[in-house]
Amino acid sequence: MAQPIIEFKNFGFQYDAQAEPTLYNIDLAIQPGERVLIAGPSGSGKSTIASCINGLIPFSYPGRCTGSLTVDGVDAPNASIFELSKHVGTVLQDPDGQFIGLTVGEDIAFALENQCVAQPEMKQTVERVARLVDVENLLEQEPHALSGGQKQRVSLAGVMVDDVKVLLFDEPLANLDPAAGKQTIELIDQVQQKTGATVIIIEHRLEDVLWRSVDRIVLMGEGRILADTTPEALLAGNQLAENGIREPLYITALKYAGVSLEAEKKPAHVDTLRLTEQDKAAVRTWYQQTVARPQAPAAAPLLEVKDLCFGYSEGVTNLRDVSFTLNEGDMVSIVGRNGAGKSTLAKLICGFETPRSGSVWLNGRNLEGDTIKERAAHIGYVMQNPNQMISQSLIFDEVALGLRTAKLPEDEVERRVNEALTICGLYPFRKWPVSALSFGQKKRVTIASVLVMQPKVLILDEPTAGQDFRHYTEIMEFLRSLNQKGYTVIMVTHDMHLMLEYTSRALVFNQSRMIGDLTPAELLCDSTLVEQAALKETSLFTLAQKCGIQPPEAFVQHFIDYDREVRDKWQTV
Template structure:
């Protein structure tokens, strides 16, 4: 492919050598029988923002670890080929030396936070470069202001929300002022305002043209305006595309779709509409582009789905009364009253630090409420031992590794069943079903911590589902998943809901909410700010302004379409004509 700069990015300067050069790189993990990724070659020049795409398990995060030498110096595995960072061979250069050139943000921010305060955390890296104290403090302040954490500089990282810790990890990387910034899913736990702040900061990083970014990201609706080049891997970890955003995301969208990777929502919608006879001349990347393209087309007769019927719900399965939780000097939840009825699919949304995770942890019995009551299936969660609680509610953590307790994937899924002393034959049958359902049958004997990020997420959901609880609570269920696996998981949750399971999810993905939730709970500053249908919540402009909610991409594209009123009321990809996306 012939490269040309994306309009939003700074073009590499002519004659400037590559900042990063990979040649035939392959990584084979311990216990693995083949390399993933395999035979990867590409270059990154100063001024570029390169998006690394690929299905779950293709080796994106593994490849990122080779860029700063953690693989093979700290993480066991065999690396072949060459990784050159600013001319230095990553395989032979000490990690401490490479850290001056490469700043890394891991998929799990907790893996890199080590100090007792937000300010100390950001100062730690520059201090190790032996910079003068005034420069260290200036860098730390600038980085924390960029991600909106300066006012919390004296807090412990432990009291930040998951999104807050992710912002902190990004601030640490920014403060290093390294020529190359490597970011692995940096916005996965961020609210829309946080995403905007982080991407604004990253634009500043590359604006002068002497620094570069390698980005692994699934939220392409936000990232597409930052990125100027895309390198796509297939399921075996081999490069199948390397070019500009237009050349890869527009021209090869159908191919990437078949690989199961994420695409912008507008692009997914356009692929379906093309199949239904809408002669879109160019695949759009944004809702605005999709809307403009549709307004330029004549009306098209289309067979549209029947209106969504309201699903029946039953009695209250969750009753929360007067729930108040404090953490340090901060009140995380304040006097929350809430009911969830059997058979509902409820999405909990709101800005970082609003109390979403704390609320669902209290509902699941993971966090004991200091004040107030939580009853599930009529039982006070504070009085149920874990073995009995798991029969009523299954919980999936925001970070999968926080719930792993055994040394193999099989034993992890079997753990709760064995604690209930079920017959081993029944345990094996249930575990095998979960392994097949989540594509983990070939990983049954693998240590959970050696799985890819997406595989860890699927395992964590499998451990929650295997017990057969009537209530399933998931904190960011699609975190770390490729599009195909995320679609499978959400379809599975829809099926479970149809069978009578009550589903509660925490998410920052507005399109996921529009696709699946029939009720939305909006949290803000520890209080319940709104409770209603997805349509009602996203239509409330004052609520969106107050809580930072983002309108789902399809709603932005279709609302008020003049030439295609048949699409104006559609909110879900699955309801578009043209078959499955």
């Protein structure tokens, strides 16, 4: 067997700022040319392992290493970041954080310029790696103006100019629409086939990564390796679910149907899944079970958008002729490709931007003359990153800020803040500093600071981006409880699981227009809409076809209803 290109031996690491180690007794060998997925819940040690491999630990994040780690023959803990960068290229979760140059060509050339490479050689290298990742036609464009998938390609090109042997991807799908995420996984596959590089992927979206094969999955938990095995072996067992990692939906459906899974059935891909006739019959029998589906009571119209048009600059239209009506108590997803107009729509509803034409109505009243402050009394907006919304040191003061700005009496401020904190499960922490909270808890603080204004509509931009399955479930069950209390909830999201599991309606956008208003199950079984909106057909659709179930959207809806019933029973235990 060849010498491992990466080898941890009894490796441990403890950050200087923490009382306990983050990694314990890591023994891991990765062979040249392997493709390895590292999975695990937040705080399990995945990112720490990555930072040890690329040299950020211990130099940017100081701490104490034990045991040994070699990367392409280099003693990593005692090497410089510069030296390791010759062996390991890292593509971050947010490509914008990696861009340096004013054009794509300049950005790719940045490392070569630092090395004082001659201009002819530099140009030749840039053109070579640009062709490798299919961005040779974008070299004169500004990196920040590209689509999410194009940005990932440019980031990858920037780390490949050194002919690195290891490519490390830290949550490469977190900010991408489903189609761009699929293209990114295909790109990683193509680049590895062309270069033979070793690929390490850290990602929560397990099913999306498995769109292309990986050799192994390393499952992390509480700083230790819980499993190091093939995708088939891991998906056939229960370790993923037991450790808070979302299984692919088709795997969950098969388990609900009582189908036994073994590695021999090739469960890592729904397309290659080997089901017996008995397995298919079990799925059909499960599908025919009756699931109590609660009927939503008839509700009055609340929010109406009429013929809305908008452009950020003259001659450009970012939103065109958008019309829809939401009822009181709706929970709705807004989905579509990056740049389709989803976030722009949210800004227009909140009054952050002024439409060229059309109007927004609330409870039968045109909001055209309302200021942002006046709209905020009825429509709350929660940004994707809570740190961008928080300005106060203490939780109580943060939630009270809007009321105090409105000069309400302090006794009224205290009553409403305590009420909002109770709804959000934060009342026991009301005197805590915001800095002591987790990301998910900070998200709740921002929601509480909006709820305290008593809005009728709550708009959230990517409420679960970058969250592991446990934190995703925590945030979404909380939002569901708010919806059940009467709040109308609108979510701008790329997460198709979120859309399927928690919303009954999807507004679909493509090229500045709304092209669909239908149920999530119907949407993800409509190949035309899926392609237009840069989405991805659910694996439940493929499973239904394999088992001869028609129409597939009815099977998808059955899964959603059954899964909700299971979750509700589990939560009441």
